[in-house]
Amino acid sequence: AQSVTQLDSHVSVSEGTPVLLRCNYSSSYSPSLFWYVQHPNKGLQLLLKYTSAATLVKGINGFEAEFKKSETSFHLTKPSAHMSDAAEYFCVVSDRAGYQKVTFGIGTKLQVIP
Amino acid sequence: GAGVSQSPSNKVTEKGKDVELRCDPISGHTALYWYRQSLGQGLEFLIYFQGNSAPDKSGLPSDRFSAERTGGSVSTLTIQRTQQEDSAVYLCASSLGLAGGARSYEQYFGPGTRLTVT
Numbered sequence: 001a002q003s004v005t006q007l008d009s010h011v012s013v014s015e016g017t018p019v020l021l022r023c024n025y026s027s028s029y030s031p032s033l034f035w036y037v038q039h040p041n042k043g044l045q046l047l048l049k050y051t052s053a054a055t056l057v058k059g060i061n062g063f064e065a066e067f068k069k070s071e072t073s074f075h076l077t078k079p080s081a082h083m084s085d086a087a088e089y090f091c092v093v094s095d096r097a098g099y100q101k102v103t104f105g106i107g108t109k110l111q112v113i114p
Numbered sequence: 115g116a117g118v119s120q121s122p123s124n125k126v127t128e129k130g131k132d133v134e135l136r137c138d139p140i141s142g143h144t145a146l147y148w149y150r151q152s153l154g155q156g157l158e159f160l161i162y163f164q165g166n167s168a169p170d171k172s173g174l175p176s177d178r179f180s181a182e183r184t185g186g187s188v189s190t191l192t193i194q195r196t197q198q199e200d201s202a203v204y205l206c207a208s209s210l211g212l213a214g215g216a217r218s219y220e221q222y223f224g225p226g227t228r229l230t231v232t
Binding site: 032034046049094103 | 147149156157159162170205219220221223224225226
């Protein structure tokens with residue numbers, strides 16, 4: 001069984017300050033993990049993914065995430081927030097056993113204050 | 115290349131009517147997913163197709179919902195006797211599926227169909 005928990009429904013940061021969006025997962029196997037971003041009135045876009053290679057994963061727009069098996073976490077970070085980062089972010093998990101069905105977290109809305 | 119397309123982009127229907135939502139996946143993608151996104155909620159999995167295998171229908175909320183995928187490509191999600199609680203954005207995604215190796219899980223999403231039941 002697989003599940004994902006996004007610990008914050010809303011996060012507010014000032015422009016230029018670091019971003020931390022938290023995600024914990026549960027998986028019966030070695031999981032694949034993803035972050036997707038959804039800007040207002042736009043479709044979902046893959047931000048980055050972890051599929052058992054390097055545990056520190058770099059994505060688009062300066063975001064990165066670190067897979068920590070001991071903590072079952074896959075938190076999303078960015079050193080300096082930009083106004084254009086305001087969006088909703090979804091953490092996604094998939095068991096790696098040829099099982100293609102993924103599970104989405106409930107999402108974290110990121111607000112960036114000028 | 116072309117991405118995932120969905121039609122219509124918006125649909126307003128009266129309670130009790132049937133609706134059909136269409137999804138055209140990326141060419142060559144063997145896996146296709148339907149999700150529902152309600153206001154203030156995350157994505158709710160509905161159904162998953164992989165090639166010619168029997169679909170995983172475990173997320174369909176009631177027997178009023180059904181989906182088919184013809185020829186391993188285009189998919190139609192049908193909602194019969196629509197209810198107001200069916201109002202949501204319905205998202206379709208496709209991926210390379212089991213043949214995709216390390217990229218098999220990357221889903222590409224369409225723009226969605228916003229369904230409003232009055």
